[in-house]
Amino acid sequence: xxxxxxxxxxxxxxxxxxxxxxxxxxxxxxxxxxxxxxxxxxxxxxxxxxxxxxxxxxxxxxxxxxxxxxxxxxxxxxxxxxxxxxxxxxxxxxxxxxxxxxxxxxxxxxxxxxxxxxxxxxxxxxxxxxxxxxxxxxxxxxxxxxxxxxxxxxxxxxxxxxxxxxxxxxxxxxxxxxxxxxxxxxxxxxxxxxxxxxxxxxxxxxxxxxxxxxxxxxxxxxxxxxxxxxxxxxxxxxxxxxxxxxxxxxxxxxxxxxxxxxxxxxxxxxxxxxxxxxxxxxxxxxxxxxxxxxxxxxxxxxxxxxxxxxxxxxxxx
Amino acid sequence: xxxxxxxxxxxxxxxxxxxxxxxxxxxxxxxxxxxxxxxxxxxxxxxxxxxxxxxxxxxxxxxxxxxxxxxxxxxxxxxxxxxxxxxxxxxxxxxxxxxxxxxxxxxxxxxxxxxxxxxxxxxxxxxxxxxxxxxxxxxxxxxxxxxxxxxxxxxxxxxxxxxxxxxxxxxxxxxxxxxxxxxxxxxxxxxxxxxxxxxxxxxxxxxxxxxxxxxxxxxxxxxxxxxxxxxxxxxxxxxxxxxxxxxxxxxxxxxxxxxxxxxxxxxxxxxxxxxxxxxxxxxxxxxxxxxxxxxxxxxxxxxxxxxxxxxxxxxxx
Numbered sequence: 099x100x101x102x103x104x105x106x107x108x109x110x111x112x113x114x115x116x117x118x119x120x121x122x123x124x125x126x127x128x129x130x131x132x133x134x135x136x137x138x139x140x141x142x143x144x145x146x147x148x149x150x151x152x153x154x155x156x157x158x159x160x161x162x163x164x165x166x167x168x169x170x171x172x173x174x175x176x177x178x179x180x181x182x183x184x185x186x187x188x189x190x191x192x193x194x195x196x197x198x199x200x201x202x203x204x205x206x207x208x209x210x211x212x213x214x215x216x217x218x219x220x221x222x223x224x225x226x227x228x229x230x231x232x233x234x235x236x237x238x239x240x241x242x243x244x245x246x247x248x249x250x251x252x253x254x255x256x257x258x259x260x261x262x263x264x265x266x267x268x269x270x271x272x273x274x275x276x277x278x279x280x281x282x283x284x285x286x287x288x289x290x291x292x293x294x295x296x297x298x299x300x301x302x303x304x305x306x307x308x309x310x311x312x313x314x315x316x317x318x319x320x321x322x323x324x325x326x327x328x329x330x331x332x333x334x335x336x337x338x339x340x341x342x343x344x345x346x347x348x349x350x351x352x353x354x355x356x357x358x359x360x361x362x363x364x365x366x367x368x369x370x371x372x373x374x375x376x377x378x379x380x381x382x383x384x385x386x387x388x389x390x391x392x393x394x395x396x397x398x399x400x401x402x403x404x405x406x407x408x409x410x411x412x413x414x415x
Numbered sequence: 416x417x418x419x420x421x422x423x424x425x426x427x428x429x430x431x432x433x434x435x436x437x438x439x440x441x442x443x444x445x446x447x448x449x450x451x452x453x454x455x456x457x458x459x460x461x462x463x464x465x466x467x468x469x470x471x472x473x474x475x476x477x478x479x480x481x482x483x484x485x486x487x488x489x490x491x492x493x494x495x496x497x498x499x500x501x502x503x504x505x506x507x508x509x510x511x512x513x514x515x516x517x518x519x520x521x522x523x524x525x526x527x528x529x530x531x532x533x534x535x536x537x538x539x540x541x542x543x544x545x546x547x548x549x550x551x552x553x554x555x556x557x558x559x560x561x562x563x564x565x566x567x568x569x570x571x572x573x574x575x576x577x578x579x580x581x582x583x584x585x586x587x588x589x590x591x592x593x594x595x596x597x598x599x600x601x602x603x604x605x606x607x608x609x610x611x612x613x614x615x616x617x618x619x620x621x622x623x624x625x626x627x628x629x630x631x632x633x634x635x636x637x638x639x640x641x642x643x644x645x646x647x648x649x650x651x652x653x654x655x656x657x658x659x660x661x662x663x664x665x666x667x668x669x670x671x672x673x674x675x676x677x678x679x680x681x682x683x684x685x686x687x688x689x690x691x692x693x694x695x696x697x698x699x700x701x702x703x704x705x706x707x708x709x710x711x712x713x714x715x716x717x718x719x720x721x722x723x724x725x726x727x728x729x730x731x732x
Binding site: 131174287353356357360361367370371376379380381384388389391 | 448482484491493604605673674678684687693694698700703704706709
C-alpha cells in the first residue's frame, strides 16, 4: 500500500465531505485545528520530529480536526483526519495481530460525526482507516445512522446506498458488514442498538492469503460516496417543523449516544487511553444532552416505534 | 457483622438523608422505586425468590431508588439503597479477594449524587457499602465534592467536617482517604480531578489480621454526618444570583462528570456490566449536560481558578 498517497486521499475526502456538509448547511463553515501527536502521556513511543501536515516520512504524526458549529442545519459536525506512526505496546499488538511483542505501527484515516439540530434529521457517524502493525496491513471502518424519529424510506435509502457500493465490490460485503454493525453498536445495559446501523468492518486484508490492497477500491468508493448515503435524508427533513417535545426526546437519545461512545466504543477508549488528542476524540459527543431518570416512551408513540427498531434490528433492503 | 441490622441502618440513613435534602430544597419531594434484582442478563447467578424490601434472608436482593427532581435548589438528587446476594464469577473474586474461583457474595449499601441547579452550589457524591465475598468482609465508600465555582471556605468546611469524623476513629484515616480520593477521581485524558475531593476508602477490614467490624463505627458515623459536611455549603450559596455564563460553565463541567462516571468509575462499570439496574446506576448522571469542542477557560477568570485546583489538588485542612 502506498501510504503517502493513501493519507492524501483521506485528506482529500475529508475536504470534500466538509464542503458537502457546508453546502447543505448553507450558513456555518468548518474551522480547522492542525495538531501534532505528543509523545508525553501516550502509551505509544512515537518517533521524534516532523510536522503534522504532509508526507508519511519519519514524523510521529498528527492530524487536522475540522469542526462546524451552530449551523442552520447542523448543531455540530466534526471531521477528523489523522496520520500517526510509532511503536505499539505488546498487549495491543497481541490483540491486533496475535503477536505479543512491541511492533512498529502506522495508522491513517478519517472519522466524522454529524449532530443535526432538528430531531427529525438523523445523526450519522463514519470512519475509514488503514493500519499497519508489524508486517500486517488492513482497512477498517464503516458508517451508521442514528435517527431520533424513524422515516423508513430514509433507513432504506441509507442502507440501499451503502449496499449498492458494497455489491460492486463483493456480494458478501453488505450482509456481513450490516450484521457486524448491528452487533458492534449495541448497548447491553439498555438492550438497544445505538441507531439503525449501516456498515462496520475491520481487519480487511490482514490475514494470511489475503491483502489490504484488494480492499482499497471498496474503501475508497464507500468513503467517497458517504455523503450520497446521508445528505438526501438531511435535505428531505431539515425544513420540517418539530415540537419542543421532539427536541427533548432527541436530547435524551443523545444521552444513549454518549453512553455508547464512552463505555463501549473501542476507538474512543483506545484513543483516550493511549494519549490521543482528547478534543479530537470527544468531538463525537453531542453539544447538548439530557438524562432523565427512568424515562419511558409513551405507548403507541413514534418514540416507541423507534425503540422497537433499536431493540430488534431490521433488514432494510 | 450482623448484616440484617446493617442493611436496616443503611436504609435508615437513606431515609434521613432524603429528609434532610427535602428540607433544604423546600419544595420537591423524593419519589421511590422499589426494585428486585433480576437474574437475567446478569453475570451473577443470584438465588431465587424473595422480595426486595426486608431482611437479608435467601433472596437475590433488590433495592430502593429514591429520586428528587426539579426542586427549587436541587435539579436532581438520587439516593440509592441496595442489598444483593448471589455468586460472584471467578475473575471478579480474584480481583476482590485474590482467589480465582466462584464465591458467594453479599453486598449492601447506599450511594447518592446531588446535582443542584445553581452553578454556585457544588455537586456531591457519597457511597457507603459493606461487602462479603467468600470468607472476607469489608467496608468501602467515601464522599466527595464537585464545585463549579470555588469558595475556599466551602472546600475547607467539607474537608474539615470529614476530617473531624475521621480523627475520632483513627488519625491516619483522613490523610490516607483524602489522598486516595484525589487519586481515584482523576480523569487522565483531561489531567484533572473530577472535583476537589473528600474521602475514598475500600477493603477496610478485608485482610488477614484485620476485620470489618472494627470499621463499622467509623462508617456509621461518616454516613450519618454526610449532610453536615454538605448542607451548610448549600445553604450559604443557594440564594446567590448567578449569570447564564456561569450556568453554561456548570453544564460543560457536568460533561467531565459524565466522562468520569462512564469511562473510569469502577462502581458504575461494575454495575452496568454485571446486570445491575441501569436506571439506578445512571441516576448519577446530571439531567442536563453540554460539550463544547476545545473550550478554554478565560485567563484570570474564576473558571481558570477552579481548573487550577483540579489540576493541582490542594490540602484543605
